[in-house]
Amino acid sequence: MSESLLINICIVILFLPLVGFSTVIILGKKIPKLYIFEVTILGVALLLSIIVAYTKLTFYSTKNIIGAFTWITMSNAPVGDSISIDLGMKIDNITVLMLFVVNLISFLVHVYSIEYMRGDKRYTRYFAYLGIFTFSMLGIVLTHNLLMMYIFWELVGVSSYLLIGFWFEKKSAADAGKKAFIVNRIGDIGMFIGILILFTQYKTFTFDTIYQQIASGNLPFGSNGWLTAAGILVFLGAVGKSAQFPLHVWLPDAMEGPTPVSALIHAATMVAAGVYLIIRIFPMLTADAMLVIAVTGAVTSLVAATIALTQNDIKKVLAYSTVSQLGYMVMSLGVGAYVFAFFHLVTHAFFKACLFLGSGSVIHSMHHEQDIRNMGGLRKKMPITYFTFLISTLAISGIPFFSGFLSKDGILAGTLAFGKLTGHWLIPIIGFTVAGLTAFYMFRLVILTFHGEPRDHHKFEHAHESPFVMAAPLVVLAALSIFIWYTPNPIGADQGWFMKDWVKAPSQVTPLETRFDFMKPSSEEAKAEVHGEVVHSVEYTETMHWAHYPAMVMSLILAGLGILIAFMFYQWKKFSADKLADKIKPLYNFSLNKWYLDEVYDKTAIAGTLIFSSILSWFDNKIVDGIVNGSATVTKFTSGMSGWFDTYVVDGFVNFTAFFSGFIGLSFRRLQTGKVQTYIVFIVFAVVILFLIFKPF
Amino acid sequence: MLHVGLIHFLIISAFLFSFGIYGIVTRKNAVMVLMGIELILNSANINFVAFSRYGNFGLGGQVIALFVIILAAAEAAIALAIVLNIYKTFANVNVDEIDHLKE
Numbered sequence: 001m002s003e004s005l006l007i008n009i010c011i012v013i014l015f016l017p018l019v020g021f022s023t024v025i026i027l028g029k030k031i032p033k034l035y036i037f038e039v040t041i042l043g044v045a046l047l048l049s050i051i052v053a054y055t056k057l058t059f060y061s062t063k064n065i066i067g068a069f070t071w072i073t074m075s076n077a078p079v080g081d082s083i084s085i086d087l088g089m090k091i092d093n094i095t096v097l098m099l100f101v102v103n104l105i106s107f108l109v110h111v112y113s114i115e116y117m118r119g120d121k122r123y124t125r126y127f128a129y130l131g132i133f134t135f136s137m138l139g140i141v142l143t144h145n146l147l148m149m150y151i152f153w154e155l156v157g158v159s160s161y162l163l164i165g166f167w168f169e170k171k172s173a174a175d176a177g178k179k180a181f182i183v184n185r186i187g188d189i190g191m192f193i194g195i196l197i198l199f200t201q202y203k204t205f206t207f208d209t210i211y212q213q214i215a216s217g218n219l220p221f222g223s224n225g226w227l228t229a230a231g232i233l234v235f236l237g238a239v240g241k242s243a244q245f246p247l248h249v250w251l252p253d254a255m256e257g258p259t260p261v262s263a264l265i266h267a268a269t270m271v272a273a274g275v276y277l278i279i280r281i282f283p284m285l286t287a288d289a290m291l292v293i294a295v296t297g298a299v300t301s302l303v304a305a306t307i308a309l310t311q312n313d314i315k316k317v318l319a320y321s322t323v324s325q326l327g328y329m330v331m332s333l334g335v336g337a338y339v340f341a342f343f344h345l346v347t348h349a350f351f352k353a354c355l356f357l358g359s360g361s362v363i364h365s366m367h368h369e370q371d372i373r374n375m376g377g378l379r380k381k382m383p384i385t386y387f388t389f390l391i392s393t394l395a396i397s398g399i400p401f402f403s404g405f406l407s408k409d410g411i412l413a414g415t416l417a418f419g420k421l422t423g424h425w426l427i428p429i430i431g432f433t434v435a436g437l438t439a440f441y442m443f444r445l446v447i448l449t450f451h452g453e454p455r456d457h458h459k460f461e462h463a464h465e466s467p468f469v470m471a472a473p474l475v476v477l478a479a480l481s482i483f484i485w486y487t488p489n490p491i492g493a494d495q496g497w498f499m500k501d502w503v504k505a506p507s508q509v510t511p512l513e514t515r516f517d518f519m520k521p522s523s524e525e526a527k528a529e530v531h532g533e534v535v536h537s538v539e540y541t542e543t544m545h546w547a548h549y550p551a552m553v554m555s556l557i558l559a560g561l562g563i564l565i566a567f568m569f570y571q572w573k574k575f576s577a578d579k580l581a582d583k584i585k586p587l588y589n590f591s592l593n594k595w596y597l598d599e600v601y602d603k604t605a606i607a608g609t610l611i612f613s614s615i616l617s618w619f620d621n622k623i624v625d626g627i628v629n630g631s632a633t634v635t636k637f638t639s640g641m642s643g644w645f646d647t648y649v650v651d652g653f654v655n656f657t658a659f660f661s662g663f664i665g666l667s668f669r670r671l672q673t674g675k676v677q678t679y680i681v682f683i684v685f686a687v688v689i690l691f692l693i694f695k696p697f
Numbered sequence: 698m699l700h701v702g703l704i705h706f707l708i709i710s711a712f713l714f715s716f717g718i719y720g721i722v723t724r725k726n727a728v729m730v731l732m733g734i735e736l737i738l739n740s741a742n743i744n745f746v747a748f749s750r751y752g753n754f755g756l757g758g759q760v761i762a763l764f765v766i767i768l769a770a771a772e773a774a775i776a777l778a779i780v781l782n783i784y785k786t787f788a789n790v791n792v793d794e795i796d797h798l799k800e
């Protein structure tokens with residue numbers, strides 16, 4: 001298959017969901033069966049993306065295929081001389097893997113939704129929204145420049161808004177949609193400024209061109225500081241979209257949307273877009289920017305994990321777990337473990353989508369019950385859901401033989417090496433703590449939902465295993481959570497095809513003095529040798545090897561400990577969770593109320609915005625409107641004056657003329673009787689009078 | 698013995714003229730108006746003839762009187778025809794009520 005054919009297939013893959021969206025949104029009302037068309041289209045896209053991925057990874061595994069065209073050319077730009085903006089696609093290994101992940105999960109979610117959403121009054125529209133979402137997500141994946149990235153970024157935001165607020169009759173859902181949109185906007189402003197910094201310097205949006213420029217020493221405004229700033233600002237977009245610490249508050253609320261949507265958007269694809277963005281800008285990140293990213297990720301994962309400990313809504317637990325895992329990926333990128341971050345992105349997409357769809361299956365069969373305190377004992381009623389859920393939980397907890405173990409272990413090793421090399425020990429400590437917490441709260445969720453005795457007998461009686469179209473996606477996703485797809489060695493991913501052949505960290509292009517020491521090449525020869533891939537010092541490679549086994553052992557111990565404690569508390573009831581919660585009431589409440597972050601935002605950011613806008617509104621009402629009203633009053637007065645002049649002077653004159661003519665006419669009208677006899681009388685009298693006057697005789 | 702002179706003719710003519718005017722002005726009936734006009738014409742005729750007899754103007758006055766009689770006959774014929782048509786149209790020959798052109 002030639003390269004141009006590959007590009008063309010990718011274009012087809014990109015636009016297929018858009019075709020599905022437009023067809024379904026226009027004709028959906030008339031032909032309710034049209035959702036099948038949308039599902040089929042996604043099936044075709046999945047098939048094509050498998051073909052593309054296979055071709056790319058087999059025949060072009062070391063080559064980046066770029067298909068681009070010039071969109072706008074300005075020869076006489078006001079700043080600089082000429083600007084040309086390219087649009088296009090870059091197809092490298094990461095792209096095709098993401099293409100496969102997005103299409104697969106999107107397709108499975110489509111299939112799953114056929115049953116889950118059945119009977120909804122906006123059934124076809126739901127599928128249309130899924131279509132537009134998939135289109136925008138594929139756009140992000142395929143783009144080779146920041147401009148398209150930004151456009152599709154916003155499209156993803158809007159389709160996410162539509163899907164979160166899909167049941168907009170519910171106020172909470174409508175609010176959650178707005179919250180997600182607005183919070184994302186805050187991050188996007190940063191991203192926009194970052195893009196503009198880069199564009200101002202390089203007059204292009206294309207990643208590769210920008211990196212070439214940076215590599216040749218052309219820095220934004222000639223300073224390393226601006227390069228760091230650009231990196232952090234673009235990263236802000238990822239903070240919003242990937243729900244990183246200060247802006248993570250929208251993701252748990254977004255659980256108001258339908259559960260398959262949560263699986264597609266808020267677990268597997270859209271939130272991964274932020275991580276994908278960092279992966280794309282990775283070459284231009286300086287050490288300072290990377291440290292910011294690492295710390296943000298670490299804080300996010302810790303905050304979210306502590307909140308997840310006490311949540312009682314099945315979807316909220318999963319939401320915070322997602323935030324926590326996203327924090328992991330971001331942290332991993334920050335510490336330079338690029339490959340593991342992407343690896344975790346892929347594995348997490350599968351097992352978290354499986355968890356969400358499994359929770360959807362539970363919610364569906366329990367008639368929209370989401371509180372795990374009312375569940376329990378569902379293991380026997382729903383065996384397929386239980387086993388797939390369990391496999392995914394083992395994967396996320398980092399148990400060997402499952403995919404999560406491989407990627408998580410890599411990330412932890414990366415943080416450990418980072419701690420040893422740079423002295424930032426807090427990051428690995430947080431990483432390991434979160435690993436233990438994750439195992440604990442995930443097993444708490446499994447035990448409370450599926451094990452033990454049913455706590456709500458009425459709902460339990462009605463619970464049933466989900467039908468085939470809902471169970472099949474669960475099985476597929478659970479199967480993908482097993483190690484064998486990624487590496488033949490269940491405890492080390494190093495030799496697997498994923499790490500060894502497919503995904504390679506790109507080389508940094510930042511000036512040497514702005515990099516971490518371990519990201520500098522040890523010698524000139526080393527630099528030449530590994531050109532095109534990430535350049536690490538020998539020291540780093542050694543440290544990574546050193547970190548591998550300690551990280552694995554520690555993560556295993558912590559995960560095992562977390563699982564053990566979860567079983568002690570909830571399965572065997574050795575301790576009472578309620579008593580412990582009573583004992584550490586303040587801490588418990590702190591976690592239960594999500595660190596009071598929403599309240600803090602209410603009091604600070606939102607209240608501040610409200611005060612600011614009320615000041616602005618006062619200014620508008622009093623000052624601006626005052627000026628407008630004042631000029632209106634003056635105008636009104638002068639026009640009143642001229643109106644008076646018109647009415648009484650000009651019109652008066654005209655009216656007087658008319659009245660005078662009328663008066664004359666009226667007076668003389670009497671003479672004109674129309675009767676000949678009267679005229680004759682006049683004539684006679686006139687003659688007599690004339691005679692009397694002129695006296696001719 | 699009463700001597701009939703120019704002045705008497707003129708007085709009669711003046712009377713006739715006045716009666717004619719009076720008739721025209723006061724009568725509503727178109728036929729009566731026409732009769733008034735005849736009186737005026739004849740008063741004028743009397744004047745012509747009288748001046749021709751007592752004056753120093755030759756026979757021209759009498760010739761004109763003849764013309765006027767012929768003229769009056771023609772005028773009467775036309776006027777009566779008009780009156781007849783008016784009557785056919787309006788069923789009325791009152792001159793002050795035939796005022797459709799006013800509007």
